[in-house]
Amino acid sequence: MIVVMFLVVTIVFVIVRVTPGDPAAVMLGPDATAQDIASLRARLGLDQPLALQYLYYFGQLLQGDLGQSIFLNEPVTAALFERAEPTFFLTVFSLIIASIIALPIGIYSAYRRGSLFDQAATALAMLAASIPSFWLGLILIQSFAVRHGIFPVSGYGGPGSSFVDRMYHLALPSIVLGVVSSALILRFTRASMLDVLGDDYIRTARAKGLIERKVILKHALKNALIPILTVIGLTAAVLISGAVVTETIFSLPGIGNLVVSAVLRRDYPVIQGALLVIAGLYVLINFAIDMLYLLVDPRVRY
Incomplete structure (x- = not known):
């Protein structure tokens, strides 16, 4: 490190x-x-x-x-701290949305390998991975903010806005990043589950008469978690460092927007400090994922 x-x-x-x-x-x-x-x-x-x-x-x-x-x-520390809240919650909400979309679909897609559901899920994952985040953001703004007025168009609320109101402004950008990020998690979840479902201990568990849900969620998923945790951790790190375009589209006063402004102004200390903090978070997230391996798979300890 x-x-x-x-x-x-x-x-x-x-x-x-x-x-x-x-x-x-x-x-x-x-x-x-x-x-x-x-x-x-x-x-x-x-x-x-x-x-x-x-x-x-x-x-x-x-x-x-x-x-x-x-x-x-x-x-620079004060400038980054002032703009850390939107980026932090945007990352958290986007990761939650991506996991909610990707994990169940990826697990069931692997279980129903070759079925119509599996083919549709794979196609949708490829489509989500191919969609530019700025394009999806503009489409959602036009549909849910401008036309129907369900969500705010942009911004992070006024100076006196409540916490709930600020989180409400993060709904659309979180959906954008969550949908785009779900593609990679879905594909890794499906591939990891497929590797595990063909192992001998899965056939043994079924031969013992265990119900299928327990075989999938307890035996298969637990042994497939290491690649899944890895890609979720990398996705979190990428969301922290790569939300620049989304923050710019939705006018969020986050770290990404700060970096863009600093680059345009040649503000060296802000550029260096922001990139250093992002790189540090990236390294720490990878380190935390490595430590989680010890909890998920006892074989790692040996």
Whole structure:
């Protein structure tokens, strides 16, 4: 984990520095003189050699400081914390919706392998995986928000909005990400269950006279959980880092929207801090999934 995070810090630092565009010039506008731009660059420390900037930034990270936003004029940590709530709940709700759709269909599809239901489920999974999230989001906005007025068009509620109202604004974007993400979980669930259903202990359990539901849910599903947990964990990590388009379409003030704004403004500290936090969450989620293997399959302990 330490090696991965070190590589992420280094690569992100280099990429944002070599990207065309000068934050000082963006801040001062097109009418700024070269002297004004040079003065602001010196005040921001952007005139220092790249290696010196990297050592200074790395020293800040060791102290838990992600830096100061150039445009927001506040610590990057505070900016990320202010925008963490929409992204967090969007990820949670989307993952719940994806699991509710994918797990039952994937299990039953594997149980009824080759049937009409199985073929239809496989086709729908391919269709869901092929649908762009921005297109599905626009269709749902047009149908359920503009035409019927069931859900809000966009936003996250006003400053004084209740928690329920803010969660209500997340309904449509959660459905969009949940439907798109369910395709991968469904396919992995079906494939993992198919591998297990052909094993000898499943035939033994049926020969003992166990009811079919117990054979599927207790014996087969439990032994098929490791690949399923893996893809659910990866989906959660992808939702955290990949909800940029959905947040932009629905005007959600989340981390993804913050990163897009920071890229357009060349706000180096925000870009670096956001990507570092996302990478850290990605690594921690993978680590947590590895630990769950110990609970799911006792053979992993040996």
